[in-house]
Amino acid sequence: MRKPKWRSMRRKLSRSLLPLFAPLVLTPLATPANTGASMPAPSNSQLKKKMATIKLLKFNQVAYNLYAHMKLQDSGMNFEVFDKALTGYYNMKRNGEIADKPYITIVDFTKSSNTKRLWVVDVEKKELLYNTYVSHGRNSGQEFAETFSNENKSFMSSIGFYVTENTYYGKHGLSLKLEGLDKGFNTNAKDRSIVMHGAEYATEEFIAQAGRLGRSLGCPAIPMEDHEEIIGKVKGGTAMYVHAAYDEYTSQYLDHMTAMAELVNENNENKKDVLPVSQG
Numbered sequence: 001m002r003k004p005k006w007r008s009m010r011r012k013l014s015r016s017l018l019p020l021f022a023p024l025v026l027t028p029l030a031t032p033a034n035t036g037a038s039m040p041a042p043s044n045s046q047l048k049k050k051m052a053t054i055k056l057l058k059f060n061q062v063a064y065n066l067y068a069h070m071k072l073q074d075s076g077m078n079f080e081v082f083d084k085a086l087t088g089y090y091n092m093k094r095n096g097e098i099a100d101k102p103y104i105t106i107v108d109f110t111k112s113s114n115t116k117r118l119w120v121v122d123v124e125k126k127e128l129l130y131n132t133y134v135s136h137g138r139n140s141g142q143e144f145a146e147t148f149s150n151e152n153k154s155f156m157s158s159i160g161f162y163v164t165e166n167t168y169y170g171k172h173g174l175s176l177k178l179e180g181l182d183k184g185f186n187t188n189a190k191d192r193s194i195v196m197h198g199a200e201y202a203t204e205e206f207i208a209q210a211g212r213l214g215r216s217l218g219c220p221a222i223p224m225e226d227h228e229e230i231i232g233k234v235k236g237g238t239a240m241y242v243h244a245a246y247d248e249y250t251s252q253y254l255d256h257m258t259a260m261a262e263l264v265n266e267n268n269e270n271k272k273d274v275l276p277v278s279q280g
Helices: 015-025 044-069 079-094 204-210 224-234 256-273
Strands: 103-108 118-122 127-132 160-170 173-180 195-199 221-223 239-243
Touching: 044 079, 044 256, 079 103, 079 160, 079 239, 079 256, 103 224, 118 224, 127 224, 160 195, 160 224, 173 224, 195 224, 221 224
Parallel strands: 103 239, 195 221
Antiparallel strands: 103 118, 118 127, 160 173, 160 239, 173 195
16 A cells, blocks of 8 residues: 655744744855965766765754754764754655654663663754653563564564554554654554554553563563653644664665755745735
């Protein structure tokens, strides 16, 4: 079945983003002073490489400003992980693959399962909404998730970018369907019934008894006390990124050029929205 497309309603992005992003994304490139000496014109490939580097640096600065504003370091999130998640978010928006909801769910499997390694952030309001525990698949590792798979019955976690879909009630109660977007890494999520759900083994009490968080069959299971609220918030076409230390992982959603283009476009459209409307 062809995956559903969500209309990207860019003009509704909060105007509160402009003070944070505009000085960075709209600043013109500096040009060197004319020294009188003739210089060879750069080649097209050199220009493209230079532009790519500039856009990467500007996007990273935007991401860091947002990261610092939300004080994500205090919650244990690494900036590299947030930068990748935000890059994917804007690429997914540009592709029309997510709804007009400014939420990103981020999972960092480089961290111990005994730590709170799942975050939900609101990009529009620049807020950290949730930070809690999340399980990995039982064949991915013990305390740490170290191996990953996209194969059915592997009972491992799958990494990469996802889109949240609709909910249903199953054996774990309220559960959230996930659609994997990274071919070869998580695109079998639906066939494997990889969903977000609550679990009694995803609790501090379980950690105290077993020395580590409980493990799933590959699903990102979260504490029962939080799961309905979190699932209710992120359902219906929001971005999710599952990170791991996995050198083989590649993704089209980590393209800073297109992410920056989407960010600039949204800022330009927001500027149009605040212009006075002619009454003539």
